[in-house]
Amino acid sequence: MANRTTRKTVVRKKPIKSKSSSFSQRFYIFISLFIVLIVISIHYRETISYYFGFKSDKIFQENKITKERIFQVLNSHKDFVYGFDVSEFQGQIHWDQIDSLDQKFPLHFVFIRATAGSDKKDSRFDENWEQSKLNHFIRGAYHYYRPNENSVAQATNFINAVKLTKGDFPPILDIEQMPENQSLDSLKAGLKRWLKIVDKHYEVKPIIYTNEKYYTDFLKKDFPKYKFWIANYNSWVLKIDDDWLFWQFTDKGKLNGINEKVDINIYNGTPKMMDYIILSN
16 A cells, blocks of 8 residues: 555635725725715815705795706896796786796796686686786796697687787797697697697797607607797706796795795896897887
8 A cells, every 4th residue: 555645734714905905995995985076075165065045945946956947047047037827726816026046036027827628728827817917027938738639629728818029929829738639740730730820820930848859759850940938847857948938946845925836937138138039019
């Protein structure tokens, strides 16, 4: 029998990290995080500063994320023009109490629902239309379009209800719904018919209101000659798009003189620029 040699098992010891090496790694991680926080603080310094001074419980009664987005939008559009929109759903409005957002952002204009469909007139339109003018707001009247009703009757309904005068916005068509018993092509034909009739009556091209997805998917390509008022409340959208004449950036506004929440809007330009789109006669 051959002799067997017993081999000793060599146990490799794991290298022991020195305390100084471990401390250095933690130190570098801490410094990196600190630098990131500094950069974020500098980038959002105005928003953070405004956040602590904003009367949020009175103006926007929502969760913290919604508030912070609103603060950022307000701060990054200081040179733009702010307004709001109302309908009978806001109830009775004390127009003489409405002036600004948080006493920092004056409100210059208002959009008021006039009609809906072929036979509906907003129950507070006449009152809101008159009082907004008396309280020096630039006013605009909009029609809520119902896809499954006759477009000619809807245009007639709006024309019968609304008399535009010097200093008002052009008429506005609000389209948000998808048709139930007609094709998209038929819907677009009806919208174009409404726009043409209203354009001819007031001798000015109407503005179209819709949400961003509806605009992108269905309207942008087929209505290239029209200006759009776009609704987009998404948390990651913080700046008005170049294609938007107006931006409805939140529906959580709370104003003095109005008990219910209202939509807040931004005009894509300065007050002087806005003079060019209002009626001159």
